[in-house]
Amino acid sequence: MPEVVVMRLPLYLRALNLIEDRVDIINSQELGDTLQLTPAQIRKDLSYFGKFGKQGRGYNVRTLIQELRRILGLDREWKMVLVGVGRLGRAILAYGRFPRSGFVAVAAFDADSGMVGKKVAGVPVLHVSDLPAVVAREGISIGIVSVPPSHAQQVIDDLVHAGVKAILNYAPVAAKVPPGVKLRDIDPVVAAQSMTYYLKQDSAVEEFSPY
């Protein structure tokens, strides 16, 4: 299963969840229109997992949602820990879409003893020295990293050493993880910087256009 396919499946699920209340059946053309993918791509992606829908009759939206949730391992709850309870970390803990999507932060960690013992959005803040014990005891697979860049790799190493297998990294660094551990970066500044290249082109055209 190519990783690029695995990356697209949550987008399918998100699109289907948005229409679930008003659409019963969707074909690959309609789903492709929604996601700006070709119908052939949609059919090919879904064919990795077996047969969904019948030729010419489209997919049952509810069934496809259930199958995608099962395939992605989303038919259960996932416990997470968060490291770095600064302003960004507190905003992440307060972000309602994680718990609503089955991702539940059970503990947060910080090196600042002034934060330890508090609760943020109902999540207890512990000292980072307690990280390995909590990850092991609670069987945590997912860690969110929201520490400053200078500490990010060390925190990620600590999470991996403690047994975490998936890391959502908000620190603006290219962190390294060993094989078998997944890492996704969330960096809105990088996303913005990948658009200004085109904005710059636009203004250059305006600037130099003889018309």
Add this chain to the structure above:
Amino acid sequence: MPEVVVMRLPLYLRALNLIEDRVDIINSQELGDTLQLTPAQIRKDLSYFGKFGKQGRGYNVRTLIQELRRILGLDREWKMVLVGVGRLGRAILAYGRFPRSGFVAVAAFDADSGMVGKKVAGVPVLHVSDLPAVVAREGISIGIVSVPPSHAQQVIDDLVHAGVKAILNYAPVAAKVPPGVKLRDIDPVVAAQSMTYYLKQDSAVEEFSPY
């Protein structure tokens, strides 16, 4: 210039910024190690923009940073507007890395008249009906969308109609923009959901292993 190259350049810049204070010269092997890219990939990406560095002598870090900033249009400030001043919108306005990276929110908009007239992180909140006038008057190119999914496409259409050319979309929808407008999605839940597929495989292996 392939978009995939443009997407990587901010990562180069981010990596170089992190080492700028302690490294003068970096070669493509070292930069590749940092970014988990091959040296050949790095050389090929940078070759799109002309000749940086000398064969066998590596890149001057400060010069490369300057060139990347110029190429990406980051040698100037970019004004942004944000639409949707809920909890997420307020967290984005308070996110210090945007202004520190030259992305300055000059106004925020909300449909809730209770928010209008307030300031969030120093940014004035205006009514959404004022959006077109402000975008035109201030020459805004970048819009951040942090409204609920049900309103996201309409807000994006409004931004595009007002003249915005680049959209950073935090709403969990596959939004559509016309050609010539760039869109980047920030969706940490989708990122997390693209990792559980592998976590599930791990636990399945454990569960069924005869050893």
